[in-house]
Amino acid sequence: MAIAPLRRGLPLNQPRERPPSPREPARWIASHPDIRGLHVTHRLHRLLEPCPELKHAHDLVRRFAAMLANRDAAPLLSWLDELSRSGLPPLAGIAGGRREDQHAVAQGIITTYNSGVNEGRLPDVELQKRRMAGRAGVPLLRHRVVLIAHLRRRYADRPTTAPR
Template sequence: MCRDGSLTYRQGITDGAPEALQVSDRLHIWQGLSQRVQDVAAAHRACLAAAVLPPVEHEEPQPATEDRESLETTRAGRHAKRLFEAVHEHTGTGRSISAIACELGLDRKTVRKYARATNWQEVVRRPRLRPPTALSAYLDYLRQRWDEGEHSAKILHQELAAKGYRGHYQRVKVAVAPWRETDGTPTPPPRAPSPLQIARSIIAPPERRHLDAQERLRSLFGNCPELAHVHDLVREFATMLDQHDATALPGWLDRLATCGHPTLAGLAKGLCEDQDAVVHGITTPYSSGMNEGRVMDVKLQKRIMAGRAGVPFQPVARGEGRVRMRHF
């Protein structure tokens, strides 16, 4: 009988079907561990600032060029260079393209393209030259008036119209928008990721993490060894689930109980009390995860449509002798 970790369910099954094999559902165990990881991340909220990646500076549009230095200053160039270095760190290990793609969370075609390139300049996407527009002839005057302090797109459009410009006001507004973001407006500092975001990155398999998430975790773990230790514990338990092997479970529970986090120690205590069912949940194919997923999907749809997931009951008038269910 597959169940969650509730003591009531366990006692009820023990009393009603003492010979039944009780299986602690893997989905509920993983959910419990995920929630504890988020609690630990919240307790180390001060460390999450170390996971902030360097901000990308705002850049003015530049024409396409083959020059190496100009490519390095573009966002596409930095992205291509980072992917090229990440792929080539694994190509010399003898691993297959599929294995590298799973490791980095990239498509096989992307990994193959970067692996075959001799340098990152070969795969960078170069910006295309845009054809001149009616506003192109007035850009110098527009920039001059902007530097002089005139930042109203409406007034600038009127001045250009007096000079012969026949384009729409919206084109002028779009043209000065990048200047408005960089001139006189302080750039807000990047925000640290939330405990939920860090917990999701830790729980997610390494092969499914985005490259930014991997760099964020690497920076965070270098400044917070406690979260790095929690990450190792999570990956060790995920390996047990993937391999259906509970041999390492007792030692893992001991390390979980002594890791120094009360929330994880409480989880370890509950799993130890229900260890036989947890072992069956890891080693047997039985799981209610599919059914639980359908229930969660139904609750999500109800929240989207009605704002609540419960099923309220409202009794009808006295004398009818039954209860009518009404959905809100």
């Protein structure tokens, strides 16, 4: 293993970074530029330079994030059109699905309300249903879900302490 880089003609005195996993660039693209560190921002720009498709996808994601941050749904139709014309099949598929529900998407962008609390409870219900495996009825399931919600609320209100 120590001789293999020499055989390939690679210099040994230059440190080499490992290539990012596919999830890392996706997380970098989706995260806000102010939150990313300088090292991550530099790696992302080096990754976007040779790939115009990835750069275009990055620009589209940032434009949608700007719509969410500004709560402005006016550019949604032009954004969906550009998403369809991007030439990238996964993005065109997303555009088709969002175009069918464009009124709901626009409402989700401009409204301050969300169903995040309900979405957080659904996995609790599903987990309890799996644990009980059909052995109990609705009253026991309701009781256990209410207890879990109470515990979450109780521990969410706790002050956090610094790690030791």
